[in-house]
Amino acid sequence: MKYIFEVRMKDGYTVEEYAQGWIEASEIIQQTPGARGTYLHRKIGEPNTLLAIAHWDSKAHRDAKDDSRSAKVKAILEKHARTCEITPLGEFEEPEWEVHPEGGDGER
DSSP: OEEEEEEEEOTTOOHHHHHHHHHHHHHHHTTSTTEEEEEEEEETTEEEEEEEEEEESOHHHHHHOOGGGOHHHHHHHHHHHHHEEEEEEEEEOOOSOOOOOTTSSSOO
């Protein structure tokens, strides 16, 4: 499953600063059972807005994670709550349908 949210930087905080904290926290969170990676995408035309995606084996795995067990993760998340506007977009199952270009992998 994927947990997807939008992140907008508040004045005085940069995407690069956010990304550095994201990487540091993700390196710890990715040690949690069921964690499968994280991704940041910069929005075209809005350089201070990111699409953030956390990939998990299941919703149960994501719900079981405990960010408060790491003081470093907790501090990063608290800083991001002050310096960014974070809008959850939702939790999504793995795709039921895929379309790939001719010669690619998957269903057609």
